[in-house]
Amino acid sequence: MSQGSAQLSAAGQKIEARHLTKRYGATTAVHDLSFDVRPGLVTGFIGPNGAGKTTTMRMILGLDRPSGGDVTVGGRRYRDLPAPMREVGALIDAKAIHPGRSAYHHLLSLAQSNGIPAARATEVLGLVGLDAVGGRRVGGFSLGMCQRLGIAAALLGDPPVLMFDEPVNGLDPEGIVWIRQLMRELAAEGRTVFVSSHLMSEMALTADHLIVIGQGRLLRDEGVTEFVESSTRHTVLVRSARLEDLTTVLTKVGATVRPSIDDSIEVTGLDSRAIGELAAAYGFTLHELATQHASLEDAFMEMTHDSVDYRSSVPA
Numbered sequence: 010m011s012q013g014s015a016q017l018s019a020a021g022q023k024i025e026a027r028h029l030t031k032r033y034g035a036t037t038a039v040h041d042l043s044f045d046v047r048p049g050l051v052t053g054f055i056g057p058n059g060a061g062k063t064t065t066m067r068m069i070l071g072l073d074r075p076s077g078g079d080v081t082v083g084g085r086r087y088r089d090l091p092a093p094m095r096e097v098g099a100l101i102d103a104k105a106i107h108p109g110r111s112a113y114h115h116l117l118s119l120a121q122s123n124g125i126p127a128a129r130a131t132e133v134l135g136l137v138g139l140d141a142v143g144g145r146r147v148g149g150f151s152l153g154m155c156q157r158l159g160i161a162a163a164l165l166g167d168p169p170v171l172m173f174d175e176p177v178n179g180l181d182p183e184g185i186v187w188i189r190q191l192m193r194e195l196a197a198e199g200r201t202v203f204v205s206s207h208l209m210s211e212m213a214l215t216a217d218h219l220i221v222i223g224q225g226r227l228l229r230d231e232g233v234t235e236f237v238e239s240s241t242r243h244t245v246l247v248r249s250a251r252l253e254d255l256t257t258v259l260t261k262v263g264a265t266v267r268p269s270i271d272d273s274i275e276v277t278g279l280d281s282r283a284i285g286e287l288a289a290a291y292g293f294t295l296h297e298l299a300t301q302h303a304s305l306e307d308a309f310m311e312m313t314h315d316s317v318d319y320r321s322s323v324p325a
């Protein structure tokens with residue numbers, strides 16, 4: 010994406026949060042949060058609504074002052090960066106753009122006030138697919154177009170660190186695929202890419218690493234692969250006319266058995282092959298033997314269940 014890709018991967022800038030805390034009166038939005046966001050990876054920042062993701066990102070950008078702890082980018086606080094837009098690009102609130110300005114003029118004025126060549130405004134409009142509407146007033150833009158413009162502004166200074174707060178909001182399916190690819194490309198160039206979402210399924214497709222928070226506290230800090238392995242429970246659904254006897258045998262060998270719908274059982278701790286062989290050895294006929302995979306979304310919901318602030322009243 011940039012000519013300086015090789016240097017970027019060599020220079021790699023880390024985001025480092027240490028004991029980061031933010032209180033708003035009686036509300037502790039972020040509580041003693043410590044993590045690193047490393048270059049060359051897409052790091053997903055994930056948590057339910059109100060978990061503290063935006064507050065954390067705002068503190069990284071110096072828009073909110075921490076009540077405790079510290080956060081730095083490339084070893085320096087944001088406010089000490091000599092040319093912030095060239096070091097960190099961020100999309101935080103896509104709608105916070107002057108509605109009377111054209112997309113091009115919005116980017117041009119940002120470029121001019123940050124010592125970035127004017128030609129870069131046209132270049133980033135092309136990168137985000139808005140070149141045909143660059144002259145149009147931002148007030149008439151859809152949320153998806155505003156998201157793209159916000160991403161263009163983040164890319165303006167060609168920075169080694171990029172942060173996106175819920176970037177797929179308002180994007181159509183083609184836009185979602187585009188932003189996924191863009192984030193992966195930016196990370197492949199050696200940049201540090203930090204992206205928030207409340208959708209685990211989205212992050213599973215995009216991120217290499219995950220930082221999971223709930224009620225401002227760190228719940229997980231691990232690779233997507235490790236998260237998938239540790240979080241997805243495999244159960245086996247078994248149906249048989251001899252469920253009671255089968256349950257006794259399975260429990261004896263250490264499996265956990267729970268009754269399930271329509272006269273079936275759910276078994277954890279043994280795979281379907283072992284269950285099948287055990288049933289055969291005892292002469293029990295099986296009518297069904299099916300491995301069930303809990304989705305990542307299920308795992309995430311389970312993990313953050315106790316830290317969801319805003320729960321719908323509609324039963325699942």
Ligand SMILES: Nc1ncnc2c1ncn2[C@@H]1O[C@H](COP(=O)(O)OP(=O)(O)OP(=O)(O)O)[C@@H](O)[C@H]1O
Nearest residue numbers: 033036038056057058059060061062063064065207
């Ligand atoms: N300026 C503020 N004044 C008071 N409380 C605030 C302020 N900003 C955020 N909060 C509170 O801090 C908590 C964390 O909010 P934050 O917006 O950071 O969460 P989030 O994870 O980004 O949520 P969402 O996914 O809904 O955007 C919430 O309880 C919120 O109400």
